Amino acid sequence: NAGVTQTPKFRVLKTGQSMTLLCAQDMNHEYMYWYRQDPGMGLRLIHYSVGEGTTAKGEVPDGYNVSRLKKQNFLLGLESAAPSQTSVYFCASRGLAAITDTQYFGPGTRLTVL
Amino acid sequence: GDSVTQMEGPVTLSEEAFLTINCTYTATGYPSLFWYVQYPGEGLQLLLKATKADDKGSNKGFEATYRKETTSFHLEKGSVQVSDSAVYFCALSLAGGTSYGKLTFGQGTILTVHP
Numbered sequence: 001n002a003g004v005t006q007t008p009k010f011r012v013l014k015t016g017q018s019m020t021l022l023c024a025q026d027m028n029h030e031y032m033y034w035y036r037q038d039p040g041m042g043l044r045l046i047h048y049s050v051g052e053g054t055t056a057k058g059e060v061p062d063g064y065n066v067s068r069l070k071k072q073n074f075l076l077g078l079e080s081a082a083p084s085q086t087s088v089y090f091c092a093s094r095g096l097a098a099i100t101d102t103q104y105f106g107p108g109t110r111l112t113v114l
Numbered sequence: 115g116d117s118v119t120q121m122e123g124p125v126t127l128s129e130e131a132f133l134t135i136n137c138t139y140t141a142t143g144y145p146s147l148f149w150y151v152q153y154p155g156e157g158l159q160l161l162l163k164a165t166k167a168d169d170k171g172s173n174k175g176f177e178a179t180y181r182k183e184t185t186s187f188h189l190e191k192g193s194v195q196v197s198d199s200a201v202y203f204c205a206l207s208l209a210g211g212t213s214y215g216k217l218t219f220g221q222g223t224i225l226t227v228h229p
Contacts, residue, residue: 004157031215042118042203042219043158050214058216090157094215103217105150105157 002026004106006091012112013081021076021109023091030096032074033058033103034066036087043090049074081113116141118204120220127194127227135189135223137178137204145206147171147180147187148217152201161189161202194227201225 007022023032030051035043045058047066055066063085065077074093078085088110092103121136139145146165150158162171167182176191187204204220207213 033216040221042221043217044219045216048214048216056214092158101215102160102163103215105159107155107157 004091004093004104006089006106006109008109009107010110012114013078014114015082017081018077018079019081019111020078021089021091021111023074023076023093023106024072025074025091025093025104026072027093027095027104028071029093029104030071031094032068033092033094034064034074034076035090035092036060037090037108038087046076046089081111083113085111086113087111116145116206116208116218118206118218118220120202120204120223123222124224124226127225129196129227129229130193131227133189133191133194133198133225135202135204135225137187137189137220139185139187139204139206141185141206141208143208145208147178148205148207149176149178149187149189150203150205150219152203152222154200158203194225196227196229199225199227 004025033048034046049055049068052071067075091106094103095101117140148163149161151161152158162173164171164180170179178189201222203222205217
């Protein structure tokens with residue numbers, strides 16, 4: 001199984017440009033999450049989804065939008081990129097079975113905004 | 115709000131040394147606790163977890179005990195290897211339907227092990 005995959009792996013944007021990060025999981029998980037990782041700050045939750053067609057805000061949602069049109073995919077969009085959005089972005093998914101179930105992470109997307 | 119605090123890093127050790135990475139938490143309710151590891155250039159992987167007080171999680175020689183009285187979940191390993199060099203994250207997840215399994219992470223601790 002591929003697990004959780006993320007596209008692209010690297011991207012450089014200019015301020016004001018837009019882009020979409022794609023996360024795909026093949027484990028039939030209900031829950032999916034987008035995090036950003038910044039030095040010295042750990043991972044912070046941007047948005048999450050508890051099922052197809054649903055999304056909710058996390059800790060740092062400003063400047064991002066998400067969509068979950070298909071259960072296996074969770075898209076993160078930046079409409080007008082800013083240098084403050086330079087970060088490593090991780091997607092994760094988790095099954096519905098139990099509240100203590102493990103989150104599985106993708107390999108990350110390194111985004112630089114100039 | 116809920117939070118996780120890890121010891122300041124980075125940590126540099128020689129091979130076969132004893133490792134401790136401290137983790138304390140603040141949470142409303144009764145969280146589950148996790149240690150995740152991130153090897154260079156990779157995503158996070160679950161290392162171990164504990165779901166209730168006094169539980170001990172263990173994996174690959176690493177251990178951590180859920181201490182409710184001190185709100186701690188310190189990571190230990192008796193003899194580290196070069197291959198253990200990575201970033202280690204402590205995290206918590208609250209029980210309850212509205213938490214949806216969301217993780218709150220500590221800031222991460224960089225471990226470097228020299229031969």
